[in-house]
Amino acid sequence: xxxxxxxxxxxxxxxxxxxxxxxxxxxxxxxxxxxxxxxxxxxxxxxxxxxxxxxxxxxxxxxxxxxxxxxxxxxxxxxxxxxxxxxxxxxxxxxxxxxxxxxxxxxxxxxxxxxxxxxxxxxxxxxxxxxxxxxxxxxxxxxxxxxxxxxxxxxxxxxxxxxxxxxxxxxxxxxxxxxxxxxxxxxxxxxxxxxxxxxxxxxxxxxxxxxxxxxxxxxxxxxxxxxxxxxxxxxxxxxxxxxxxxxxxxxxxxxxxxxxxxxxxxxxxxxxxxxxxxxxxxxxxxxxxxxxxxxxxxxxxxxxxxxxxxxxxxxxxxxxxxxxxxxxxxxxxx
Amino acid sequence: xxxxxxxxxxxxxxxxxxxxxxxxxxxxxxxxxxxxxxxxxxxxxxxxxxxxxxxxxxxxxxxxxxxxxxxxxxxxxxxxxxxxxxxxxxxxxxxxxxxxxxxxxxxxxxxxxxxxxxxxxxxxxxxxxxxxxxxxxxxxxxxxxxxxxxxxxxxxxxxxxxxxxxxxxxxxxxxxxxxxxxxxxxxxxxxxxxxxxxxxxxxxxxxxxxxxxxxxxxxxxxxxxxxxxxxxxxxxxxxxxxxxxxxxxxxxxxxxxxxxxxxxxxxxxxxxxxxxxxxxxxxxxxxxxxxxxxxxxxxxxxxxxxxxxxxxxxxxxxxxxxxxxxxxxxxxxx
DNA sequence: TTGTACGCGTTATCAT
DNA sequence: ATGATAACGCGTACAA
Numbered sequence: 001x002x003x004x005x006x007x008x009x010x011x012x013x014x015x016x017x018x019x020x021x022x023x024x025x026x027x028x029x030x031x032x033x034x035x036x037x038x039x040x041x042x043x044x045x046x047x048x049x050x051x052x053x054x055x056x057x058x059x060x061x062x063x064x065x066x067x068x069x070x071x072x073x074x075x076x077x078x079x080x081x082x083x084x085x086x087x088x089x090x091x092x093x094x095x096x097x098x099x100x101x102x103x104x105x106x107x108x109x110x111x112x113x114x115x116x117x118x119x120x121x122x123x124x125x126x127x128x129x130x131x132x133x134x135x136x137x138x139x140x141x142x143x144x145x146x147x148x149x150x151x152x153x154x155x156x157x158x159x160x161x162x163x164x165x166x167x168x169x170x171x172x173x174x175x176x177x178x179x180x181x182x183x184x185x186x187x188x189x190x191x192x193x194x195x196x197x198x199x200x201x202x203x204x205x206x207x208x209x210x211x212x213x214x215x216x217x218x219x220x221x222x223x224x225x226x227x228x229x230x231x232x233x234x235x236x237x238x239x240x241x242x243x244x245x246x247x248x249x250x251x252x253x254x255x256x257x258x259x260x261x262x263x264x265x266x267x268x269x270x271x272x273x274x275x276x277x278x279x280x281x282x283x284x285x286x287x288x289x290x291x292x293x294x295x296x297x298x299x300x301x302x303x304x305x306x307x308x309x310x311x312x313x314x315x316x317x318x319x320x321x322x323x324x325x326x327x328x329x330x331x332x333x334x
Numbered sequence: 335x336x337x338x339x340x341x342x343x344x345x346x347x348x349x350x351x352x353x354x355x356x357x358x359x360x361x362x363x364x365x366x367x368x369x370x371x372x373x374x375x376x377x378x379x380x381x382x383x384x385x386x387x388x389x390x391x392x393x394x395x396x397x398x399x400x401x402x403x404x405x406x407x408x409x410x411x412x413x414x415x416x417x418x419x420x421x422x423x424x425x426x427x428x429x430x431x432x433x434x435x436x437x438x439x440x441x442x443x444x445x446x447x448x449x450x451x452x453x454x455x456x457x458x459x460x461x462x463x464x465x466x467x468x469x470x471x472x473x474x475x476x477x478x479x480x481x482x483x484x485x486x487x488x489x490x491x492x493x494x495x496x497x498x499x500x501x502x503x504x505x506x507x508x509x510x511x512x513x514x515x516x517x518x519x520x521x522x523x524x525x526x527x528x529x530x531x532x533x534x535x536x537x538x539x540x541x542x543x544x545x546x547x548x549x550x551x552x553x554x555x556x557x558x559x560x561x562x563x564x565x566x567x568x569x570x571x572x573x574x575x576x577x578x579x580x581x582x583x584x585x586x587x588x589x590x591x592x593x594x595x596x597x598x599x600x601x602x603x604x605x606x607x608x609x610x611x612x613x614x615x616x617x618x619x620x621x622x623x624x625x626x627x628x629x630x631x632x633x634x635x636x637x638x639x640x641x642x643x644x645x646x647x648x649x650x651x652x653x654x655x656x657x658x659x660x661x662x663x664x665x666x667x668x
Numbered sequence: 669t670t671g672t673a674c675g676c677g678t679t680a681t682c683a684t
Numbered sequence: 685a686t687g688a689t690a691a692c693g694c695g696t697a698c699a700a
Contacts, residue, residue: 006693017671022695031669048471053451054397055693058388058676079413086434095448097431100420114429117387257618281613284591286620340677351687356679365685389677392692 005049014043025051057119065095066307067115069108071126071149071194073100076250077277077296078126081148084300085124092308094121103192105130112138122307127152129194144310146320148303150195158320160303164196167292167326168203168246169210171274174290175244176211178334180272183208183219184235184242186252190222197222200248200276228255236263236271244272244334250279253289272334276326288331295324339383348377359385391453399429400641401449403442405460405483405528407434410584411611411630412460415482418634419458426642428455437526439464446472456641461486463528478644480654482637484529492654494637498530501626501660502537502580503544505608508624509578510545512668514606517542517553518569518576520586524556531556534582534610562589570597570605578606578668584613587623606668610660621666629658 007025011018016036023032024040043049057063068085070078082098089096097115101108105128112134115123122144127135135155138145147159168185175183185204187197201220208215219242223231232255235242247253253275265271267287275282278293302318309316341359345352350370357366358374377383391397402419404412416432423430431449435442439462446468449457456478461469469489472479481493502519509517519538521531535554542549553576557565566589569576581587587609599605601621609616612627636652643650 004693007695008693018694019672019696020670023670026695033669036669050447050451052392052453052693054388054391054453055676056695058386058392058678058692059694059696061676063388073417079407083407083434095431095452097429100417113384117384118429119386119388254614254618257615261618261620261622279615280588281591281615281619284588284595285615286595288595338677341679342677352677353679353681353688354686357686360679367685370685386677389692390679392676392694393678393680395692 004052005047006052007049009047010040010043010049013047014039016040061119062121063119064093065097065118065120066122066124066304067097067099067111067118067120068124069099069101069111069115069126071101071108071128072103073098074251075277076279077149077294080296081300081303084297085304088301088304089308094304094308101126101128103128109134116143121311122146124148124303124307126150129192144307146303146307146310148299152195158306158318160299160306160320161323162196162294162299162326163323164199164326165203165206166323167276167294168200168248169207170292170326170328171246171276172204172207172211174274174328174330174334175246175272176213178244178268178272180244180334181213182216182240182242183213183244183246185220185246185248186228186231186235186256187222187248188252189224197248204246225251225255228252229259232256232259236265242271244268244274247273247275250275250277253277253279257285267333274328274334278329282329283331285333287333290331290334291329293327293329295327299324338386339381340386341383343381344374344377344383347381348373350374395453396455397453398427399431399452399454400456400458400638401445401452401454402430402432403435403445403449403457403459404432405435405442405462406437407432408585409611410613411483411628414630415634415637418631419638422635422638423642428638428642435460435462437462443468450477455645456480458482458637458641460484463526478641480637480641480644482633486529492640492652494633494640494654495657496530496628496633496660497657498533498660499537499540500657501610501628502534502582503541504626504660504662505580505610506538506541506545508608508662508664508668509580509606510547512578512602512606514578514668515547516550516574516576517547517578517580519554519580519582520562520565520569520590521556521582522586523558531582538580559585559589562586563593566590566593570599576605578602578608581607581609584609584611587611587613591619601667608662608668612663616663617665619667624665624668625663627661627663629661633658 007018007021011021021040086096099111108128109131124146126149127147129152139156145157147157149161151159190197205215221231247256256273260267267273274290276292278291282289282291306316306318341352341355345355355374420430433445442462443465458480460483461481463486469486473490479491481491483495485493524531539549555565581590594601601607608624610626612625616623616625640650640652
């Protein structure tokens with residue numbers, strides 16, 4: 001590996017000083033002689049000089065990089081949002097480093113610390129909600145931070161999140177319109193107290209009440225992904241099994257589909273299904289899946305915008321209390 | 335935003351010099367007095383000191399970071415491989431920065447340059463194959479580089495790639511065993527000369543011959559994703575339309591599924607389908623999809639291993655000429 | 669218009 | 685056992 005060319009090499013080659021080259025690189029041409037400019041330009045080309053971003057970052061105390069920590073990259077939602085964040089950042093010449101906490105607060109903490117050590121200019125976190133003290137520390141030191149998908153109680157950070165209550169309500173309403181009465185919901189584990197899951201369950205219960213149906217505890221389950229098959233078995237072999245089920249995210253939806261396939265359950269005749277999160281194969285599946293889509297692109301973009309505005313100390317027009325609107329996409333599974 | 339604590343602050347606070355703190359941080363305790371050690375430890379805790387990785391990288395000329403540039407993040411293959419790379423890197427305390435070239439050589443070039451400027455220690459690239467001179471420049475300067483998925487003609491870089499010919503042969507053989515004779519293949523655009531696509535087509539043709547069937551040009555198509563619906567229409571409205579089709583990657587498979595659904599074509603009765611790449615929903619789809627899986631986890635891990643060994647100038651036991659074995663997963667779509 | 673000198677936070681070398 | 689000092693490559697006052 002050849003030793004890299006530095007700004008000094010360019011300066012020597014062009015017979016000027018480092019500072020002049022630096023001026024050139026930063027496009028301060030105000031008082032620069034045409035011939036100097038050309039000599040520098042040529043020297044850069046000939047030597048194949050590339051500025052060293054590490055050195056620049058050290059000096060400028062800014063890396064033009066933001067960190068993104070997702071709670072769980074396996075969710076389609078995460079990848080879609082990341083793409084949107086990346087798109088936006090690209091436009092503003094920011095780079096992103098994506099990390100996957102795997103729903104593990106310990107990993108999350110490790111990544112936060114790593115990214116801070118790397119001096120990223122700000123952080124977008126899909127919080128596991130398991131590192132409240134650390135989040136608070138960041139807030140206290142005014143570190144630029146935006147939460148996505150989930151808020152964390154008592155931690156004052158702007159959050160880009162779905163109107164989860166509404167998402168559930170849309171689903172229940174659709175079920176009811178289609179004539180279903182015995183409606184169930186299945187979410188991923190509630191142990192961690194992750195806000196969206198709780199909100200989706202609460203929204204579900206409210207909606208059930210609003211439609212004058214009864215809430216049956218056996219119809220409302222929060223389970224780890226590995227437990228879902230068992231949970232469905234229990235739920236669907238009750239005396240009065242549900243006729244319809246709301247899968248509260250794409251991972252649960254996959255489990256439900258696995259179950260109905262394994263047990264040859266007809267959808268929607270024997271079990272109607274709605275999934276929150278619009279999965280890639282929803283429209284080609286047989287039957288096509290009715291889903292509740294999140295405005296992932298908008299949410300990602302706004303998170304990035306919010307953060308970058310913070311970095312630049314701009315006033316933001318984005319209202320971090322606003323809840324993003326879910327959309328029901330009616331297809332054939334309900 | 336509070337000003338960050340530096341090593342000097344710690345040194346002052348502990349009444350020692352910067353160098354001693356540095357020793358401590360780098361675990362050179364050989365000659366360090368117990369009390370000094372404790373004082374430093376305490377100072378670090380009290381001040382909440384975090385080392386600055388940017389400064390360290392500048393000094394050490396190493397960032398413990400590798401760049402990963404995928405040709406197209408939309409492929410399930412890409413995301414699976416990235417996860418494997420990340421897992422491996424984590425173990426060795428390397429970080430990764432992932433970029434998506436979107437099948438665009440211009441973007442790819444931009445990302446390569448950005449990552450070099452950021453002084454990443456090495457690069458894993460799923461090459462678009464559109465930047466041969468640049469790849470060659472990296473090779474010439476002995477820059478640590480590994481290709482994934484695709485080789486590039488005349489550029490001598492270790493490549494982790496599938497045995498694409500075998501993948502097609504497995505598919506054709508399975509079709510034939512199931513009694514299909516008129517077999518087609520559809521790949522993404524061949525314009526760029528991307529090796530795996532060509533190899534899959536070649537493998538397909540070879541296999542057709544080996545089974546004493548005739549190769550019909552109308553049954554062999556390479557199209558842009560947007561053109562696939564049209565292409566399928568033409569292909570399937572021929573006098574003798576194919577009875578079976580090999581979708582050469584997951585994006586094409588989606589298009590095929592979209593088409594058969596839109597036209598109520600029965601799978602596999604009217605059209606048998608095999609897809610290369612094991613998509614997430616293959617087993618829950620109706621009918622469950624027969625796929626050819628790549629050993630994505632192994633491939634990602636080995637790419638990372640190969641690169642990290644290069645960085646450390648180790649001899650590698652990984653044979654970069656080796657082709658990774660595809661596996662046919664027989665389900666119901668053929 | 670261009671050059672000199674210093675600082676960013678860390679580590680390595682060499683003294684002490 | 686610990687400290688002083690010089691790099692690393694770049695940016696920027698300030699001087700010339």
